[in-house]
Amino acid sequence: xxxxxxxxxxxxxxxYKNGELxxxxxxxxxxxxxxxxxxxxxxxxxxxxxxxxxxxxxFIASERLLEGETSKEIALLFSNSEASLDTDIKHQQSIQTTxxxxxxxxxxxxxxxxxxxxxxxxxxxxxxxxxxxVSDEYPIEEMHTYTEYLLQxxxxxxxxxxxIHKLENSYHAFFYLVENxxxxxxxxxxxxxxxx
Amino acid sequence: xxALKQELKERIIDVLNLEDIEIIDIQDNDPLFGDGLGLDxxxxxxxxxxxxxxxxxxLADPKQGKEIFQSIETMATFVAENRTK
Numbered sequence: 001x002x003x004x005x006x007x008x009x010x011x012x013x014x015x016y017k018n019g020e021l022x023x024x025x026x027x028x029x030x031x032x033x034x035x036x037x038x039x040x041x042x043x044x045x046x047x048x049x050x051x052x053x054x055x056x057x058x059f060i061a062s063e064r065l066l067e068g069e070t071s072k073e074i075a076l077l078f079s080n081s082e083a084s085l086d087t088d089i090k091h092q093q094s095i096q097t098t099x100x101x102x103x104x105x106x107x108x109x110x111x112x113x114x115x116x117x118x119x120x121x122x123x124x125x126x127x128x129x130x131x132x133x134v135s136d137e138y139p140i141e142e143m144h145t146y147t148e149y150l151l152q153x154x155x156x157x158x159x160x161x162x163x164i165h166k167l168e169n170s171y172h173a174f175f176y177l178v179e180n181x182x183x184x185x186x187x188x189x190x191x192x193x194x195x196x
Numbered sequence: 197x198x199a200l201k202q203e204l205k206e207r208i209i210d211v212l213n214l215e216d217i218e219i220i221d222i223q224d225n226d227p228l229f230g231d232g233l234g235l236d237x238x239x240x241x242x243x244x245x246x247x248x249x250x251x252x253x254x255l256a257d258p259k260q261g262k263e264i265f266q267s268i269e270t271m272a273t274f275v276a277e278n279r280t281k
Binding site: 035046049050102103104106109 | 216
């Protein structure tokens with residue numbers, strides 16, 4: 001049996017840890033909110049400012065979830081319903097007309113959802129199994145099965161499972177860590193219960 | 197030329213999202229890559245777009261960037277000599 005040892009949720013201007021309010025933003029603007037949380041965590045990682053919104057949210061959620069973790073054998077399984085569409089739209093706008101055709105390389109590199117996994121891996125020095133699933137709803141069945149496989153076959157010591165949604169003004173991140181110990185059994189029923 | 201250097205510093209900070217850096221932190225002869233501002237290869241491509249968009253300079257060979265983007269000084273000299281807008 002494996003367990004969910006901790007979970008983080010970002011929604012409606014707040015960060016919740018294990019269901020308890022941990023941080024609340026003073027702004028409703030997404031970029032300002034991410035910047036505010038980055039600064040309040042006293043981090044020094046200038047690349048954060050270059051990330052797109054999806055990666056910034058993955059970065060903040062991972063910082064809170066993996067705080068104090070020393071293991072480097074942590075697999076990453078992320079998912080959402082729109083891949084990198086939020087940044088794809090920004091890229092499209094920069095190439096919309098031939099008169100102002102200036103695609104930004106810095107935006108273009110984020111037109112893939114699994115870049116979120118790359119950014120978190122670089123930050124936490126993880127060289128582990130990973131996957132990004134695109135699905136209308138959180139793919140509990142696949143995430144649960146894949147996580148159990150990775151742990152049972154010693155492919156990883158721990159697994160970060162995540163739903164990370166960002167499209168225009170709508171956003172929601174839900175991250176949880178699965179490992180050998182914890183308070184919540186890693187079952188589909190429990191995942192359903194804590195995924196609000 | 198001084199005004200152009202100031203303008204380049206402002207634009208670089210803006211387009212490269214160098215949030216923790218201010219104009220006063222960038223000296224004219226500081227290396228932009230490596231130990232200087234610590235820019236990376238994506239930043240180099242972004243600077244090539246900046247030259248095109250703001251000054252109408254199209255680099256025929258991206259390798260030219262290595263010389264042009266050594267510092268604000270070299271970049272300003274190149275822009276002053278080649279700008280079309």
